[in-house]
Amino acid sequence: METITARFRVDWPGFSLDLDLELPGRGVTAIFGHSGSGKTTLLRCIAGLERATTGCLSFKGDIWQDERTFLPVHQRPLGYVFQEASLFPHLTVLGNLRYGQKRIPAAERRVSLEQAIELLGIGHLLERKPDRLSGGERQRVGIARALAVSPRILLMDEPLAALDLARKQEILPYLERLHDELEIPVLYVTHSPDEVARLADHLVALEAGRVTARGPLAETLARLDLPVRLGEERAVVLEGTVAERDEQWSLVKVSFDGGSLWTRDRGIAVGRQVRLRVPSSGVSLCRVPQQETSILNTLAGRVEGIGPDDHPAHALVRVAIGHSVLLARITRRSVAALALEPGQEIWAQVKSVAVLE
Numbered sequence: 511m512e513t514i515t516a517r518f519r520v521d522w523p524g525f526s527l528d529l530d531l532e533l534p535g536r537g538v539t540a541i542f543g544h545s546g547s548g549k550t551t552l553l554r555c556i557a558g559l560e561r562a563t564t565g566c567l568s569f570k571g572d573i574w575q576d577e578r579t580f581l582p583v584h585q586r587p588l589g590y591v592f593q594e595a596s597l598f599p600h601l602t603v604l605g606n607l608r609y610g611q612k613r614i615p616a617a618e619r620r621v622s623l624e625q626a627i628e629l630l631g632i633g634h635l636l637e638r639k640p641d642r643l644s645g646g647e648r649q650r651v652g653i654a655r656a657l658a659v660s661p662r663i664l665l666m667d668e669p670l671a672a673l674d675l676a677r678k679q680e681i682l683p684y685l686e687r688l689h690d691e692l693e694i695p696v697l698y699v700t701h702s703p704d705e706v707a708r709l710a711d712h713l714v715a716l717e718a719g720r721v722t723a724r725g726p727l728a729e730t731l732a733r734l735d736l737p738v739r740l741g742e743e744r745a746v747v748l749e750g751t752v753a754e755r756d757e758q759w760s761l762v763k764v765s766f767d768g769g770s771l772w773t774r775d776r777g778i779a780v781g782r783q784v785r786l787r788v789p790s791s792g793v794s795l796c797r798v799p800q801q802e803t804s805i806l807n808t809l810a811g812r813v814e815g816i817g818p819d820d821h822p823a824h825a826l827v828r829v830a831i832g833h834s835v836l837l838a839r840i841t842r843r844s845v846a847a848l849a850l851e852p853g854q855e856i857w858a859q860v861k862s863v864a865v866l867e
């Protein structure tokens with residue numbers, strides 16, 4: 511059994527959490543929701559920091575909590591990364607990392623110290639004391655320390671929230687490496703749409719202590735029946751590969767399962783895997799491919815469904831492009847004018863697409 515099953519009920523004055531979740535035992539699951547929706551409470555329940563909770567938690571077949579069992583936090587093989595790493599000020603970076611690792615018998619170490627240091631790029635910082643680290647460096651050390659305890663799961667509670675944009679950009683590639691190179695599942699609490707789009711494989715959306723949507727990221731974002739918005743408007747995320755570079759016009763072609771899209775060249779090497787974020791307002795639809803248009807990307811697709819959007823003037827059209835899906839936000843008047851209906855062949859013009867590096 512490779513999954514994590516979690517059922518928790520917490521009742522506090524003014525807030526209750528009531529969840530029944532099956533989470534994948536691999537990849538990054540983003541726990542996404544507004545402030546106060548219960549994200550941190552869920553992580554604390556999983557960590558065993560909320561003792562008053564009633565619930566059940568099984569991790570890949572091992573019971574961590576049920577009616578009879580409650581493993582205390584120190585017996586749960588997990589790493590916890592907070593918004594700000596609380597490192598021991600009197601120890602060097604290496605001392606901090608070794609401290610975390612001490613209680614793990616050598617045979618049970620899944621991540622070596624060297625591997626954690628290399629993954630987070632902190633080899634040059636090992637002799638420094640925490641007060642001589644930048645916020646971004648401190649956070650990287652905090653993540654390496656959480657890995658050094660050889661966790662079976664990593665719980666990250668808004669690990670980038672305390673950092674400015676430049677520091678966030680500095681750390682994101684390291685988080686992507688963790689994702690690509692480690693087998694350890696990560697539960698990643700955030701209210702940043704960008705972080706979800708870049709890092710998550712799965713999504714759990716919370717609202718007022720309840721799950722409003724969950725599932726694989728791309729699939730969940732493309733659903734018409736679930737109101738999951740990452741940011742201002744509905745958008746989908748596609749996995750792709752940089753297939754071609756057009757030096758003359760500073761463009762790259764990114765191929766995905768079903769087609770390809772030209773987008774601005776940001777210097778990413780041909781062959782690299784990237785994610786694309788396509789906002790629904792950047793997709794328009796036409797019944798015949800347009801000849802003289804400034805839009806570079808026209809894809810053949812099929813209408814799969816039509817649903818409402820935030821404003822009564824707008825509709826969201828779900829369009830299958832091969833095995834991938836785009837959402838187009840168009841006016842309801844256009845839906846009527848084009849007589850759109852499920853099953854219909856259609857051309858999607860994609861004006862706006864962002865590469866999430």
Ligand SMILES: Nc1ncnc2c1ncn2[C@@H]1O[C@H](COP(=O)(O)OP(=O)(O)OP(=O)(O)O)[C@@H](O)[C@H]1O
Pocket residue numbers: 522523524525543544545546547548549550551552701
């Ligand atoms: N120990 C507690 N006793 C009572 N209420 C609590 C306790 N801890 C948290 N709460 C309340 O539970 C609700 C959920 O809090 P939680 O920290 O889980 O939300 P969150 O989604 O992580 O928010 P944020 O994004 O702001 O961190 C909030 O209304 C909070 O005030």
